[in-house]
Each structure stands twice: as structure tokens, then as C-alpha cells.
Amino acid sequence: MAAASLDHTLIALADPTRRAILQRLSAGETRVTDVARPFAISLNSVSKHIRILERAGLVRRRRAGREHYLSFTPAPLDDAAAWIETHRSLWTARLQALDAMLQSEDAAAARMRQLPSVRKESPR
Amino acid sequence: MKSSQPLIVRVSHTFSASAERVFDAWLDPSRLGKWLFSTPGGEMVHVEVDPRVGGCFNVTERRDGEDVEHIGEFVEIDRPRRLVFLFQVPKFGPGRDRVEVDITPLGTGCTVTISHELAPADIDSKDGVTKGWTDILAGLDRVMAERS
Numbered sequence: 001m002a003a004a005s006l007d008h009t010l011i012a013l014a015d016p017t018r019r020a021i022l023q024r025l026s027a028g029e030t031r032v033t034d035v036a037r038p039f040a041i042s043l044n045s046v047s048k049h050i051r052i053l054e055r056a057g058l059v060r061r062r063r064a065g066r067e068h069y070l071s072f073t074p075a076p077l078d079d080a081a082a083w084i085e086t087h088r089s090l091w092t093a094r095l096q097a098l099d100a101m102l103q104s105e106d107a108a109a110a111r112m113r114q115l116p117s118v119r120k121e122s123p124r
Numbered sequence: 125m126k127s128s129q130p131l132i133v134r135v136s137h138t139f140s141a142s143a144e145r146v147f148d149a150w151l152d153p154s155r156l157g158k159w160l161f162s163t164p165g166g167e168m169v170h171v172e173v174d175p176r177v178g179g180c181f182n183v184t185e186r187r188d189g190e191d192v193e194h195i196g197e198f199v200e201i202d203r204p205r206r207l208v209f210l211f212q213v214p215k216f217g218p219g220r221d222r223v224e225v226d227i228t229p230l231g232t233g234c235t236v237t238i239s240h241e242l243a244p245a246d247i248d249s250k251d252g253v254t255k256g257w258t259d260i261l262a263g264l265d266r267v268m269a270e271r272s
Binding site: 084087088091092094097098099100103106 | 133135137139140141145146149155158159160161162236238240242
């Protein structure tokens with residue numbers, strides 16, 4: 001049910017290699033080759049992870065001559081956090097509405113129980 | 125990736141009403157529309173519940189002239205402890221999220237815990253990327269912590 005951009009964000013975050021890449025980039029702009037170096041996988045598979053991060057808008061690429069630099073652009077994380085918070089508050093409101101309905105049923109039942117005695121006390 | 129856990133939004137509320145009353149409010153079509161998916165200013169136009177495993181509910185509210193359908197397919201019905209359904213709002217997309225309702229008696233009342241599991245659209249299946257929704261919240265927390 002998530003919006004397409006949020007799907008991209010959550011899928012990007014669902015992988016430990018991609019999270020590690022983001023952690024490295026959070027220290028500052030880094031050359032692609034330096035990003036790839038600590039990982040025991042090919043540059044090609046690192047590139048695939050980077051593309052998924054770029055698709056999610058979590059990473060921006062800057063070209064300077066032959067070098068490609070990556071930086072972390074965290075705004076989509078705020079969208080994801082906001083989406084989670086929206087659902088939390090929706091369910092909270094629904095459960096409060098259920099509680100209010102049950103309490104008003106109780107109050108109505110209590111009034112019904114009082115009716116016969118009210119009639120007895122006021123014969124007019 | 126060690127343990128695989130989906131991303132879940134979890135909310136709890138304690139009721140003075142019994143577990144049975146709270147449970148029944150989820151399946152009673154004459155009352156469901158009074159609280160579930162009812163919004164201020166909205167007009168409830170259709171409430172239908174087929175309370176069996178494989179059956180569905182449909183709660184439709186008119187909001188600003190537009191009918192918004194909420195559809196759920198029941199996966200588990202265990203009165204008065206547990207209700208699980210696959211939840212979809214077609215207006216917001218084709219994905220179906222798993223929603224678990226766990227009801228625990230507490231004194232003369234009960235505590236209800238909603239666990240809403242986020243279902244991302246299946247956009248990566250063609251890339252062959254496995255969608256283990258692993259520990260995403262922890263991932264979010266870590267990355268957020270790195271930022272600050």
C-alpha cells in the first residue's frame with residue numbers, strides 16, 4: 001500500500017550492503033571506487049546496489065572528469081518515517097473510536113436500566 | 125542479514141470492555157462502520173462483513189464526494205483472542221498489507237494490539253532482488269543516527 005517512492009526507499013534499506021554504503025556516505029561525499037573497496041563483492045554488484053539507492057533518491061551521483069562521486073541524500077528517510085507515523089496515528093485513532101463507541105453503548109444501556117425506576121418515582 | 129523481520133507498525137490500546145465485546149465489534153456490520161475507517165466529515169455508505177476465513181469485509185466511506193473502499197480478507201478468526209486479515213485500500217494501490225489484531229484479557233477489560241505489516245509493491249521481483257524485509261526499522265534507526 002506504500003506509495004511507489006516509499007517502496008523504493010524501503011527496498012533500498014532492506015539490504016545490509018546498501019545500508020553499509022549509506023553509512024559510509026553519511027561521513028561525506030565519496031568516490032565510487034572508494035565506496036566499493038571495503039566490500040568483498042565485485043564493483044559490478046556494488047554498482048547495482050548504488051543504482052537501487054539512486055532510484056530511491058537516497059544517493060546522488062556527481063561526475064567530475066572521469067571520477068564519479070556519491071553523496072547521501074537523506075530526505076526519503078523522512079518520508080518513510082512520516083509514513084510509519086501516519087499509520088501509527090491512524091490505528092490509534094481507530095482504537096480510540098472503538099473505545100468511544102463501546103463506552104457510549106454502556107452509557108445507553110445504563111440509561112435503559114434506569115428508565116423503569118424513573119417512571120416509578122414520577123407517576124405524573 | 126541474520127534474522128528476517130518485516131517492517132511492522134504496532135499500536136496498543138487498553139479497553140474497559142471485555143475481550144469478547146471488543147472482538148465482536150470487528151465483525152458486526154451494524155457497528156463496524158461507526159468506528160473502523162470512519163473519519164470526521166465522512167459519510168459511511170457501505171459496510172459488509174463475511175466473517176469467515178477467506179471471507180471479506182468492505183467498509184466504504186464517502187470523503188469529499190469520493191467513495192473510499194477499505195477491503196480486508198480474513199486469514200484467521202479466533203474469537204476472542206485474534207483476528208488477522210489482508211488489508212487493501214484500492215484507492216492507494218494494489219498492495220495488500222497483513223493486519224493482526226491480538227486481544228489479551230486484562231482484569232475485566234482487555235488490551236488490543238494491532239500489528240500492521242507493510243507490503244511494498246512487488247517492484248523488484250523482475251530484478252531478482254529478494255525481498256526479505258529485514259530489520260528495516262533498525263536500518264532506518266542506524267542510518268538516521270549516522271546523520272545526527
